[in-house]
Amino acid sequence: MRRQNDASAPSKALFNWYPGHMAKALREIKQRLKMVDIVLEIRDARVPMASGNRSLDEGIGQKKKLIIFNKVNLADQEIVNKWSTWFTEQEIPHIFVDCFDRPSLKKVISMARKIVENNRKECNPDYIETKTKLKMMIVGLPNTGKSTIINQLANKSATKVADKPGQTQIQQWIPIENDIDLLDTPGVMPPQIEREEHGLWLSAIHALPDDIAGEQTTASFVINHLIGIKSPKFFERYKIENTEVTLEEALLKIATIRGCLRQKGLPDLDRVYKLVLAEFRAGELGKTCFGLPPKPKLK
Numbered sequence: 001m002r003r004q005n006d007a008s009a010p011s012k013a014l015f016n017w018y019p020g021h022m023a024k025a026l027r028e029i030k031q032r033l034k035m036v037d038i039v040l041e042i043r044d045a046r047v048p049m050a051s052g053n054r055s056l057d058e059g060i061g062q063k064k065k066l067i068i069f070n071k072v073n074l075a076d077q078e079i080v081n082k083w084s085t086w087f088t089e090q091e092i093p094h095i096f097v098d099c100f101d102r103p104s105l106k107k108v109i110s111m112a113r114k115i116v117e118n119n120r121k122e123c124n125p126d127y128i129e130t131k132t133k134l135k136m137m138i139v140g141l142p143n144t145g146k147s148t149i150i151n152q153l154a155n156k157s158a159t160k161v162a163d164k165p166g167q168t169q170i171q172q173w174i175p176i177e178n179d180i181d182l183l184d185t186p187g188v189m190p191p192q193i194e195r196e197e198h199g200l201w202l203s204a205i206h207a208l209p210d211d212i213a214g215e216q217t218t219a220s221f222v223i224n225h226l227i228g229i230k231s232p233k234f235f236e237r238y239k240i241e242n243t244e245v246t247l248e249e250a251l252l253k254i255a256t257i258r259g260c261l262r263q264k265g266l267p268d269l270d271r272v273y274k275l276v277l278a279e280f281r282a283g284e285l286g287k288t289c290f291g292l293p294p295k296p297k298l299k
């Protein structure tokens with residue numbers, strides 16, 4: 001079921017987006033697993049848990065995996081630190097990166113190489129380290145930056161990128177350095193989004209296309225979130241002085257300050273929704289995360 005421009009409480013089904021090409025992509029990922037040494041799962045640092053995908057995990061099975069939380073430059077550093085501690089405690093290999101920052105991205109390669117080498121040693125105690133080719137598969141939700149990471153590592157525009165979910169449609173091998181091959185794969189959503197809230201988070205970061213939840217629903221959620229966390233950049237950018245502002249007041253103020261007006265000075269809210277989403281996704285309304293790590297269980 002799809003509804004557009006409806007800010008009322010969205011139904012669960014609203015967020016399910018699993019077109020046929022994703023089922024095919026998942027099948028192809030499973031088929032190619034045998035060919036790779038390690039899977040790099042790309043998630044969004046703003047949504048560390050809900051930008052994972054259980055169906056991908058099941059598909060990957062026992063294959064070694066390194067999680068890369070990309071776009072850390074758009075995330076709240078304090079919350080990122082909490083997540084990093086939590087993933088370390090769970091002994092889940094991971095790294096947070098801004099993939100446009102080359103040195104941090106280079107660490108991905110050394111970490112992946114180490115995991116593969118350790119695994120080879122575990123499987124074969126007589127194994128002697130040799131410089132064999134490293135083959136890595138890049139998987140993850142749509143729009144998390146898989147292709148951008150590959151291009152950054154390859155230092156050229158080897159695969160197409162765009163700020164829209166579903167850009168990559170076919171698998172493609174890309175050689176980087178002399179001894180590494182990376183396999184780019186199309187983004188795969190979970191067949192079911194478990195919590196309504198997660199659908200909103202994934203819409204906000206544009207892992208889901210805007211016509212699934214509707215721009216009004218997603219932009220209203222984003223504005224409420226930014227008011228809730230009192231994001232200074234949000235208030236500064238739209239010159240909103242009252243941090244207790246309501247959604248309706250904020251929408252009117254943004255329309256006025258940014259000239260999103262129809263005839264007779266009426267606010268053009270559709271333009272406001274688009275503007276807020278574009279500016280939020282570009283990081284101009286402040287760094288933020290959705291969700292916190294699970295609390296430790298009381299013993």
Ligand SMILES: Nc1nc2c(ncn2[C@@H]2O[C@H](COP(=O)(O)OP(=O)(O)OP(=O)(O)O)[C@@H](O)[C@H]2O)c(=O)[nH]1
Pocket residue numbers: 070071072073074097098099100141142143144145146147148149160161162163164165166167168169185186187188283
């Ligand atoms: N700010 C920021 N933007 C990023 C980063 N990495 C990727 N992007 C942007 O995210 C958008 C999506 O990037 P893609 O590489 O096409 O994402 P993808 O995961 O390959 O997407 P699909 O092919 O649709 O699954 C692009 O606009 C990139 O410029 C990052 O670390 N920081």
Ligand SMILES: [Mg+2]
Pocket residue numbers: 146147148160161167168185186187
């Ligand atoms: Mg891509």
